[in-house]
Amino acid sequence: MNIVVCVKQVPDTATERKLRSDDKTLDRDAADGVINELCEYAVEEALRLKEAHGGEVTVLTMGPDKATDTIRKALAMGADKAVHLVDPALHGSDALSTSYALAQTLKKIGFDLVILGSESTDARTGMLAAMLAERLGTPQLTLANKVEISGAGITVQRVTDYGFDKVEASLPAIVSVVEKINEPRYPSFKGIMAAKKKQVQTFGIADAEIDAAQVGVANAWSEVADFAVAPPRAAGTVVKDEGDGGVKTADYLASKKFI
Amino acid sequence: MTEILVLVEHVDGDVKKVTLELLTLARSLGEPAAVWAGPGYSEVAKGRLAEFGAEKVYVADSADIVDYVVAPKAELLASLVASRAPAAVLIASTAEGKEIAGRLAVKTDSGVITDAVGLGEGFVADQSIFGGGVNVHSRVSKGTPIVAVRPNSTAPVPSTGAAAEEKVDVALSDAARAAKVVERVKQEKGARPELTEAAIVVSGGRGVGSGENFAIIEKLADSLGAAVGASRAATDAGWYPHAFQVGQTGKTVSPQLYIAAGISGAIQHRAGMQTSKTIVVINKDPEAPIFEIADFGIVGDLNQVVPQLTEEIAKRK
């Protein structure tokens, strides 16, 4: 089985994240880049499926040069090889362009199964997997907290507001996974060493037959009109509990008409 | 005035509150046309949509719309976008709502904005990003604006609409029927409101100390008619199910009132609750960063403060 895991490098959520003042895109230099946490669950799930059913795991990343750190992390976890889609023309791509660029690349490299994290911690749109399914005409098995494969069939548990849906489809398919579907492994020392020798193929937009007019900040389908650092919330009242903390809180809630 | 499509969220035939909010928003920008997808449509539902200003109701209530994951709803909306040329499409910014919005954007070659917390003239959306650190105004620059709006972004205000009904038939494509829902499993959640929709959320963190002790959080929630949330420390410890995690990798909530008990206020937690209108904190550490965003805070032991608060609320009812 040919499994492709899409991973994304995101600014560390623990550092201060910014937009650039010039083109209002994410300032990728301001913060340390780390692998999007939900992508680690996707890599882990891909590795488990490979271990159970055989095949190969390819990491696919779209991002600037420094995203190679993220690729190495996924390779160190155990993925077999990687494709890095990198091109200045892709800078500032929105969800529509990103899904287009990745769909074009996926068509080029081929797949039986594509696995993604359910969202990234920077843009948080949660749309990419659904958009890829739409573009590729493949079944959408998203928000999974369990994935099972038997032959050409695939079943997932899709997390819903009320519990979960059991969803069935045939491969090839697009899967997105939620946090806690598994426990992502830590790369071993051996894994880290081995990752250095694994093949990372670089694709530019021409290699993936991506139309330059469909990607990049200038061609985005939506735009940031303006932005501002959020003003700090007005300082609230903080009181020490003197045995009547609950009563005081109730007074406050009553003053705000919550009770 | 031009039509604005509002995709109706419904459960067991009842229209969800977020839809009433979206109708209210749509009224300020055009003429709301509700789109009902899936079984369960009734006169009661229609009445509810009319009460909050739906001028039209497009009804596609065949079962197969919900028998497959997401794609049929996107197909339905795309056919309406093509035939009615609405000014915009509003969808609830839930996990599934965003997926519908994404597919619809691809189908109609239109821009899409998710997680809007407000929507104004020209469909300029307010967003709060990076864990609440940056406020953004965004707009769609191509196609029909598709905007996914977070629950609790506006208060629903009634204003009667005609609710002229129109049946819509969609012949689903094969691609829309690729992922079949073969079973729906409902997990016990009791009578509490849904976390992302609730007007009040009471969350507990590591400071709660154990799964059993979450009972005091639940009791407080129940006294307020609130939903229960949890920090990742609490879900990681197995004290509360992951479905209730609030934050960066959990649910995003934006209630009228958020009560955080025994939660330190890590940036990843704040990312999921920072747009709450009022924030109340109970924490024994006066230095806990969560106090920085509190409108009201008690420095104290939640084991004392929370039960006392619950009792006090009961007394005042």
Ligand SMILES: Cc1cc2nc3c(=O)[nH]c(=O)nc-3n(C[C@H](O)[C@H](O)[C@H](O)COP(=O)(O)OP(=O)(O)OC[C@H]3O[C@@H](n4cnc5c(N)ncnc54)[C@H](O)[C@@H]3O)c2cc1C
């Ligand atoms: C990529 C990433 C994603 C993440 N996603 C999320 C997420 O979605 N949601 C999330 O919540 N976290 C998330 N985290 C984790 C986050 O960084 C924090 O570790 C977590 O929020 C801490 O939970 P806590 O506040 O309950 O625990 P702690 O930080 O340990 O805080 C416990 C608090 O309880 C107080 N306390 C203890 N005992 C009492 C008592 N008896 N009475 C009153 N107060 C008491 C303490 O003073 C302390 O402030 C994420 C982290 C990463 C790296």
